[in-house]
Amino acid sequence: MPDNLSSTRDRIMARIRAATAEAPNREFAAVLASRPPAENLLAPVDDPVNEFLKRARSNGCELIDLPDLPELPVSVASRLPGIETLAADERLGYLDWSAFRLTDNTSEAATGLVLADAGIAETGTLVFTNRTVASSLLFLVDHLAVLLLLSRLQRRQEDTCRAIDRDASAVHLVSGPSRTADVEQTIQIGAHGPRRLLVFVLDDRASPVSFVQ
Amino acid sequence: MSGPQTFIARAGAALDDPQLQSALARARSGFVDKRASAIAAEPDFDLMRDQAREVRQRSLSNLAACLEEFEQQVTAAGGQVHWAESTEDLRRIVIDICLRAGAQTVTKGKSMVGEEAALNQALEQAGLTPWETDLGEYIIQLAHEPPSHIVAPALHKTRSQIADLFRNAHALGERDLGEVSALVDEARAVIRERFLSADVGITGANLLIAETGTAALVTNEGNGDLTARLPRTHIVTTSFDRVVPGWEDASKILRVLSRSATGQPITAYTSFFSGPRAQGEQDGPENFHVVLLDNHRTDLLASEFREMLHCIRCGACMNHCPVYQNVGGHAYDSVYPGPMGAVLSPLLRGYSQDDELPNASSFCGRCEEVCPVRIPLPGLMRKLRERETLEKKSSWLSRRLLAAFAVVARKPVLYRHLTSAGTRLLGAVGRRRGVLRTVPLASGWTRYRDLPAPQGASFQQRWAREEGTKAGDKHNA
Amino acid sequence: MEYRDTVALFASCPVDLFRPDVGFATARLLEQAGYRVEVPPQSCCGQVNYNNGDARHARELAWQIVEQFERYSYTVIPSGSCTGMITCHYPELFANDPRQARVSAFCERVYELTTFLVEVADFQPPAALPATRHGVVTYHDSCAGLRELGVKAQPRELLRRCAGIEVTEMADTEVCCGFGGTFCVKFGNVSARMADDKLDNALAAGADTLAGGDVSCLLHLAGRARRRGLDLAVRHVAELLADAGGAGIGEASAPEGDA
Known part of the structure; x- marks a missing residue:
């Protein structure tokens, strides 16, 4: 780094230290630890499954109850009639997708199919990291179909932070189809990302499903 | 933007602009009603605000430790942090990165720091082609205008004005753009190509998270993610005060941000970017840069205005401000309009014409009432007015008048005699109509409204008289 | 007639100058609620100076009000604006001033008229009005x-x-x-x-x-x-x-x- 840039940094940091005399040389670990008591004071999310369903629906998600994982291809086909090309999460590749043409090219595929790393009940949110799902798959497709396993449902954002691989270079919280209100405050679905967000909900809490990575 | 030089003149033009007034009327009910219903549905909202405020306070108090950790984490992930003392520094750093990447085209997500630094013009001058991707930013880029709102940059535009802009810029043929959906689809198709071909993507950041060196971005359109993840280089332009210590702290801010901004419990997309694409990851940029702007924020940090750095840029203060609602954002002549802008603009820019901004408030207090992190905006505006007086920048006449008023008011008996003489005179003149149409030296009042006539002698004078009569009665009895 | 207490009426400048009727109406309501009303010599609460960036003069005017009114159990004002100036902003105005405790003690006994009538006096009208x-x-x-x-x-x-x-x-x-x-x-x-x-x-x-x-x-x-x-x-x-x-x-x- 050129000298003048590093000295800019030092000048700014020196001013910051001088301005925050209350904590000039604190260690970062101590700062993290100085967070107020860990217990969340907000009202508990008592019924996370119903909370998730309620919130996701009001965010504009289409919710589908999936009785059994092998049913997923049929369920997707019935919800998205006429869809032929599918950009599928490789972890779901072992299911019987013979009714579809699978592709790796997300930019031309009409429909993406992905497994959520987690769900957040508090806001009806789906969580992805690009360790497992390409960011472009989440955003370039017209329709996004998501498989959510209820065993991965978290109550609040804070719980989710601890449950996911947050060192990934991209973590995406997706809470509904793409939308905009930039024209006359009118909410319009399908701004730049998916126009539809379908969530296939599988209750695997009694018999957890595992995927080969 | 060249135009009227004073707030009051710009406000006057805005009040007389029917297109703008119709756009503002729509926005008024939209934002206010949506926020109100989001908060009605959330009994814990006040607690959420307290938590968010605590995070902002703790983050700023420990800024040095947070920023060092942030920088270390970004570097460890293979990214780079740059420090910009001024907006000029920021422009130079960004252009440098673009040129070294051999870039020609740049997609941009919405970045208020980018607006503050007028980055688009600088990129163009450097021979680069910046493409705004947020629909609102795209609209104002076509119109060659600055944003009029920090969340909805094109809030001042009507549907037909937007259609005209698209008609001029796109090869539309006979396509009808009458519906909002047609406008959105048109922009989607045009901008999609740009996402796929851009060399560099520039976004802002709503938050920086120190513990993992992360830039968090909140959008509804998904444009921010496509800008950040598709090009080979991602540049984040933001200011250092956005940093919070950890992910749990970020949650506290996110919880109040979108509820306050758009009335959503959460926006469609909240994304966290930490460094370039790592080994084994599915996709992402090869280069990741974060440019941290100061531009006088360290001065704010050291001053009685530090609380202004708590601001999370939700726009609730302007959405609820009756002045902003009537005149719109351009009247403030700054990328930061409304109450937050009336405090921030004078502090960041130090233009003498900005001294007007903190005065352009009726101190109704609605901004403070809705601020998710409880910034005492009227209090900060009052402090700016004090500073203006102390630095003797306010007009000599206004300072003399205030002092003279205080001298008289400090002598209640003199005050009573002087004022009562005045009210009796005005009362006598105005009694027949009940109002005065014009009053010497009071044209500021009577230009827009009549002056109700005083009822005669002042209350104190009449009270003393009546008490005197009563006392006299008692004495006689 | 036995009074419950004595109340100081601070009329506020607009009432004093333009609308004395409101001052007399206020006094009548307080009397009906059982309070003896006094009107100490008064001028501005300081808000005009305070809001226009002139804290120094505002402080002088504020202190004058405190000295004139602090001996009363209550000060009642037919104005939310002047009451807010006193109860919310006087303590700020005297931050780092040795007089602050006295100022704050006074401010706690200052009431906006309708708040006083409902919350302190539990005012019941003598007869229903048309x-x-x-x-x-x-x-x-x-x-x-x-x-x-x-x-x-x-x-x-x-x-x-x-x-x-x-x-x-x-x-x-x-x-x-x-x-x-x-x-x-x-x-x-x-x-x-x-x-x-x-x-x-x-x-x-x-x-x-x-x-x-x-x-x-x-x-x-x-x-x-x-x-x-x-x-x-x-x-x-x-x-x-x-x-x-x-x-x-x-x-x-x-x-x-x-x-």
């Missing part, structure tokens, strides 16, 4: 009273109790009327538009009378209503509660000889 006199009444929630003091239910409760008036709510009743002290003269065009929004909302609610708790806002609204030739009476809530007759604010008073 509700019909003022037609449909709507109430503008002036900003300082509403946001600094929480004045919202009190005037409505009193209007119901005293005159059987059910306030007809207008749209955006909590939005500023555009007065804002010197704002209304420095930014007259914006201020007038805000007044128009308020007046239009009142008329749209079918109001005959626009009531409020601050004469300053009401002077501005009445002045604008008269300029536009609107048929809307403007009155302070104390006038309605005390059944003060006479012309509304900015209306021609009764024929000559009434002085």
Whole structure:
């Protein structure tokens, strides 16, 4: 780094230290630890499954109850009639997708199919990291179909932070189809990302499903 | 933007602009009603605000430790942090990165720091082609205008004005753009190509998270993610005060941000970017840069205005401000309009014409009432007015008048005699109509409204008289 | 008659200068509630200077008020704005000043009129007033009273109790009327538009009378209503509660000889 840039940094940091005399040389670990008591004071999310369903629906998600994982291809086909090309999460590749043409090219595929790393009940949110799902798959497709396993449902954002691989270079919280209100405050679905967000909900809490990575 | 030089003149033009007034009327009910219903549905909202405020306070108090950790984490992930003392520094750093990447085209997500630094013009001058991707930013880029709102940059535009802009810029043929959906689809198709071909993507950041060196971005359109993840280089332009210590702290801010901004419990997309694409990851940029702007924020940090750095840029203060609602954002002549802008603009820019901004408030207090992190905006505006007086920048006449008023008011008996003489005179003149149409030296009042006539002698004078009569009665009895 | 206590009445400049009727109405209400009323010598609470960046003179005026009024058990003010200036801003104004404790002790005993009547005096009117006199009444929630003091239910409760008036709510009743002290003269065009929004909302609610708790806002609204030739009476809530007759604010008073 050129000298003048590093000295800019030092000048700014020196001013910051001088301005925050209350904590000039604190260690970062101590700062993290100085967070107020860990217990969340907000009202508990008592019924996370119903909370998730309620919130996701009001965010504009289409919710589908999936009785059994092998049913997923049929369920997707019935919800998205006429869809032929599918950009599928490789972890779901072992299911019987013979009714579809699978592709790796997300930019031309009409429909993406992905497994959520987690769900957040508090806001009806789906969580992805690009360790497992390409960011472009989440955003370039017209329709996004998501498989959510209820065993991965978290109550609040804070719980989710601890449950996911947050060192990934991209973590995406997706809470509904793409939308905009930039024209006359009118909410319009399908701004730049998916126009539809379908969530296939599988209750695997009694018999957890595992995927080969 | 060249135009009227004073707030009051710009406000006057805005009040007389029917297109703008119709756009503002729509926005008024939209934002206010949506926020109100989001908060009605959330009994814990006040607690959420307290938590968010605590995070902002703790983050700023420990800024040095947070920023060092942030920088270390970004570097460890293979990214780079740059420090910009001024907006000029920021422009130079960004252009440098673009040129070294051999870039020609740049997609941009919405970045208020980018607006503050007028980055688009600088990129163009450097021979680069910046493409705004947020629909609102795209609209104002076509119109060659600055944003009029920090969340909805094109809030001042009507549907037909937007259609005209698209008609001029796109090869539309006979396509009808009458519906909002047609406008959105048109922009989607045009901008999609740009996402796929851009060399560099520039976004802002709503938050920086120190513990993992992360830039968090909140959008509804998904444009921010496509800008950040598709090009080979991602540049984040933001200011250092956005940093919070950890992910749990970020949650506290996110919880109040979108509820306050758009009335959503959460926006469609909240994304966290930490460094370039790592080994084994599915996709992402090869280069990741974060440019941290100061531009006088360290001065704010050291001053009685530090609380202004708590601001999370939700726009609730302007959405609820009756002045902003009537005149719109351009009247403030700054990328930061409304109450937050009336405090921030004078502090960041130090233009003498900005001294007007903190005065352009009726101190109704609605901004403070809705601020998710409880910034005492009227209090900060009052402090700016004090500073203006102390630095003797306010007009000599206004300072003399205030002092003279205080001298008289400090002598209640003199005050009573002087004022009562005045009210009796005005009362006598105005009694027949009940109002005065014009009053010497009071044209500021009577230009827009009549002056109700005083009822005669002042209350104190009449009270003393009546008490005197009563006392006299008692004495006689 | 046995008084419950003695109350100091701080009229506020707009009442003192433009609308003494509100001062007398206030005194009458306090008397009816069982309090002896005194009016100590007074001028401005300091708000004009304070809000215009002149804290030094504001502090001088504030201290004068404290010295004049602190000996009373209560100080009552028919204005949310001046009450808010005292109770919320005097302590700030005397931060780092040895007099702060005395100032704060005084501020705790300062009340906006309707709050005092409902929360301290539990005022019950001697006799119900004729509700019909003022037609449909709507109430503008002036900003300082509403946001600094929480004045919202009190005037409505009193209007119901005293005159059987059910306030007809207008749209955006909590939005500023555009007065804002010197704002209304420095930014007259914006201020007038805000007044128009308020007046239009009142008329749209079918109001005959626009009531409020601050004469300053009401002077501005009445002045604008008269300029536009609107048929809307403007009155302070104390006038309605005390059944003060006479012309509304900015209306021609009764024929000559009434002085």
